[in-house]
Amino acid sequence: MSTPRKQVHLAAHFPGVNNTTVWTDPRSKSQIDFSSFRHLAETAERGRFDFFFLAEGLRLRELKGRIHDLDVVGRPESLTVLAGLAGVTERLGLAATVNATFNEPYEVARRLATLDHLSEGRAAWNVVTTSDAFTGENFRRGGFLDRADRYRRAAEFVRLSRELWDSWEPDALEAGDGRFVRPEAIGEVSFEGRHFTVSGGFTVPRSPQGRPVIIQAGDSDEGREFAAETADVIFSRHGTLEDGKAFYTDVKRRLAAYGRKPHELKIMPAATFALGDTEEEAAEAAAEIRRQQVGPQTAIAFLEQVWGRDISAYDPDGPLPDVDPDLSDGVSQGRVPIADRTAVAARWRALAEEKKLTIRELVIEVTGRQSFIGTPASVAARIDEFVQGDAADGFILVPHLTPGGLDDFVDRVVPLLQERGVFRAEYAGTTLRDHLALDSL
Amino acid sequence: MPDKSLHLAVALDGAGWHPAAWRDLPGPGEELFRARYWAALVAEAERGLLDFVTFEDGFGLQSTLPDGPDGRGDQVRGRLDAVLLASRLAPLTTRIGLVPTATTTHTEPFHVAIGIASLDHVSGGRAGWRPQVSPWSTDAALLGRRTFPELRPDALDELQGHVEDLFAEAADAVEVARRLWDSWDDDAEIRDVATGRFIDRDKLHYIDFEGRFFDVKGPSITPRSPQGQPVVASLVHDVLPYAFAARSSDVVFVTPHDAAEAAAIVGRVREAEAGRTGESLRIFADLVVFVDPEPGAAAARKARLDELDGAELASDALVFAGTPAELAGLLLEWRAAGIEGYRLRPGALPYDLKGVTRGLVPHLQEAGAFRLRYDAVTLRGRLGLPRPAGRYAEEGAR
Structure with a gap:
């Protein structure tokens, strides 16, 4: 008897605003119409993906003092679009990148808790920080922190958010006795840190997941430590099997210091792909995409x-x-x-x-060639190899086309992963924490 | 649509505007934090062909005290973020406008601007924004960025400067949002394969806003939305806010208590509008409504709720309890005083919402005072507001 095989986790990244996203292709459609977001999210859900991921950039990129005009430009506010998607999907996790530098913890915590309620437990937060004064020109709080300070601030931001998310007792609304809520079940938060001083009561009842899933993408030593302490998922960038294994081992080893077990932090590198009916066709497709990208x-x-x-x-x-x-x-x-x-x-x-x-x-x-190039069978095998070999727990796939870039993968690769017994054929649970096999809170 | 046609909106909040309305909810209070509860309400409002719904919001817990939580558990406490709630409902509806509240005091103007623009994209041109100032010291403490004086009714004179600042800041926040909404020309995206350019960067504009409270560089990260300028609607009670509304808003909610007061307020709003260019403000009156077809039933229902709450319902707006025909009569009377639309606050949900959609609306339709079907697709269109050209567009076209 063999032990059950390690399960693959998959997420879909909405095509971004860099040259990975090909807009010159005639199949490329709007980067801003809700229909594009909906198509990709519905495709990801059809493929039984763990979650759908939106990146963020709060100032348009510039080159030589002018707005960069060669790549896709223009994005919506992530949480607003994800709230809309919560209405047209049922199980798919919904992950928003929200900057910890240009936001206030109370407001971000409140919006994420809201999304968790409105999606019945499918919200995730990719915590990022920036230190550039360039983006700060759009905000009250400028960003003038060095890297170590950025992580200290982010750690404090998340710690405070967690206090807010935990401040309503789970059964606060099962009041009875002529009461809507038990007021004594709404905890008063009083937080005094280096970066934030907050006091008062939270307005959102404890959300279905308890708190949203936390994603972290930094790769520095500080970033890894922050993730080991705080995150449920790492969005990493380690493309090769060897690099992936080294990163995986390093990060999972750090968990014990925080009293956490290896399964409590999922490592999901970004991955691109090109498919073909034969290996040669896939290689040609990959080369053509690269020419389009550059x-x-x-x-x-x-x-x-x-x-x-x-x-x-x-x-x-x-x-x-x-x-x-x-x-x-x-x-x-x-x-x-x-x-x-x-x-x-x-x-x-x-x-x-x-x-x-x-x-x-x-x-x-x-500049990066695709992570996976091959026939659906060889790509499925390669993904499985990464996961079984402890180089990853799964991948965040970055398609190069909006909105159809995930169609082929879902139609052709996902069934093969399911046949291998390493990817779900149906969602077993309802929350994102369920999909990611994280302990419930 | 003839000019005489009224505009009708409904203000959604909690279990309704009576503090005891939650007692008639079929299940536990948790239901108020579920999307399906709101989806059913908005579907009902859309069935009634209403112009739009608004969603209340605030950072602090609801309270009967002037500043800070009151520790009461016998009224609804807790709220979801209104912008996200509106967006959650957008794909489930096709015509009704969605107008969430967001504070100008604490939320970054850049975030509000892209949030409302994104709601406009998600809803296909049905977004609005109700900007609101947050004067409370206890709300400020939740953010920890500024310290505000405690809001005490007996010390309002001392707070005059504080309140003036909040409204000046609110005007700046709306100005920033409006500039950001125009910071992409409609035709900025060119996808020109020959030159490799996705956008024509001359059609993206820095807004370079510099004010007393914040500076914002721009441009927006979000392309211009279907309405170009989502609808801005403010609730105002006083001269200072009238000036704010005249400068910043498309729609104003006022709170007269009879036809004579309605006429007087309309006069003051029109006065505050002097010097305003473009479309005039659409003036809506707010009313709390209890509606029952049976004479006396609405008043009895309200009296029962008052008793459960231990106090008579207090409101800034007139509290109406009566039949759909009586309500229709009142609305038509105030229309003669210059009121163009109404934002009705149902006393209890969903009961009094249905009183509006199934009781009031047919009466108004019979009187030729309300639409028989939705015409315009966008909220601006429904309010008779044209889609404005971007303020920077001509500059860019040089």
Whole structure:
């Protein structure tokens, strides 16, 4: 008798506002119409996914002091759209990215608890922090914190949120005796921290999950520690089996210090995919998507971020610039900065020379190829291999097309995962915590 | 639609506007925190062809005290976030407007702006926003960012400056939201494959708002919504708020207690509007309503609820208890004083909502004073407000 196989967890990321999302394809539809969100969410639910995920960016990205115009631009407020989706789905988890830097804990806690009620226990919160004053220009609170401080603030933010979520006793509304609520069952929160001082009573009764599922995406040491203490899911970026295993082992090992067990934190790397009827067709499809993702203008813009200067006069189908990077100033705002630009430029030059690559070919080469390329059978096998090999508990899939980018995966790969006995054929529970096999609170 | 046609909205809150209304709920109070409860109410309102529904909100627990919780358990306590509640109901309805309350005092204007714009996208052009100031010191303590003086009825003179600041800040918050809603031209998205450009960035605009309370750079992260400018509706009782409404709102809710007062308030609102450009304010009167077809039944129901609560229902708005025909008569009388629509606050839900949709509405329809079917798709359209061009659009078209 074999032991039951480890189960795969899957989530769907709505296509984002970077060049992973292909808008030049004729099948690409609106990034803002509710119908697009609905299509992707319904597809994910048809595929029995754990949850649907929305990213967030509170200022439009800029390059060279101007709004970046080559990628998809424009997003809704995440929680508002997820509340709408709660009305057209029944079991799918609904995860919103909400910034802990440009929000107040009381309000975020209240909105997330509301979503948990309105979805009957399907809400999740991806906690992110930013330190850039650039985004802060849209808000009362600017963001001028270094990394360590950001995590301290985020940790305090989550701790305070939890106090608020826990402040109503579960049976506060089973009052009887001519009462709507037992007032003594609404706890008074009194929180005094380094970043927040809050006192008073919460207005939302304890939500179906007790609290929303917490997702965390930082990969630094501080981020891993924060996740080990606080999160239910890590949204990681470790693409290879070896990297994935190392990360998985490291993070799961940190849990014990917080009195937590390995199953209480699910590790779900981001993953992209390209499918074909044969391996060759899949490889060709993958290459074509990469060419769509890295158009000529995008290739130049990408290089400019490393070179720090205007190289628009260079031919994207020609060799790399002969000038060196200008290190005086960054050109990109609202994106993660590239650390050592001189070293990156040198490495790229060497690579381009060795493989005889043009600018565009180089950018295609050095920016992420798809995580899974193959036939539905080989992709299903590979996903299973990652999960059984403890390189992941599942994946957050990032389709490249809105809104149909998940259709093929759900129609062709999910049934094979189900056949392997590693993915649910039906939802067993009703809440997101149920889907993720987390202990109830 | 003839000019004489009234606009009708319903204000949804808890189990209704009588503090004892929850006692007639069929099940435990938990039901008020479930989507299906609200879905049924909004479906009923839409069946009655109403213009829109509003959703009350606030950060602190409901209270009978001027500032802070009263520790009572015999009335409804607790509320869901109104913007999310409205959005949850949007895909379940097709025509009715959805107008949630959100505070201008604590919520970041940028967040409110993208939330309401997103509600407009989710609902296909049926979103509104009821901005509200939060003067309470106990609400401020929940955020911990500012300290407010305690709100005491006997010390209102001392609080004058505080209240003036809150309304000035509210006006700034609405101004920021309106600028953000216009910060994308309608045709900003070009998807030009030849040049690789998804947007024409000259059609996205920094709003560069600088004020006493906050600065906001922009542009919005959310493309311009179906209505362009979602409907802004404010409840006002005094001269200061009239000026706020005249500057910031499309719809104003007022609280006259008879036809003469209605005429006087309409006059004051129109006075406050002097210098306003574009469409004039749509003036709605608020009424708490108990409606029963049988004469005397509504008053008896209200009296019973008063007794259960241990006090007579107190309200800023006139409390009406009577038959649908009597209510229709009152609404038509006030219409002659310049009131263009009504926001009815049902005393008990869903009973008095049905009194409106199944009792009042047919009476008004017979009188030729209410629509027989939905016409316009958007909320602006239903209120006779044209879809405005973006304020920056011409600049961008240079």
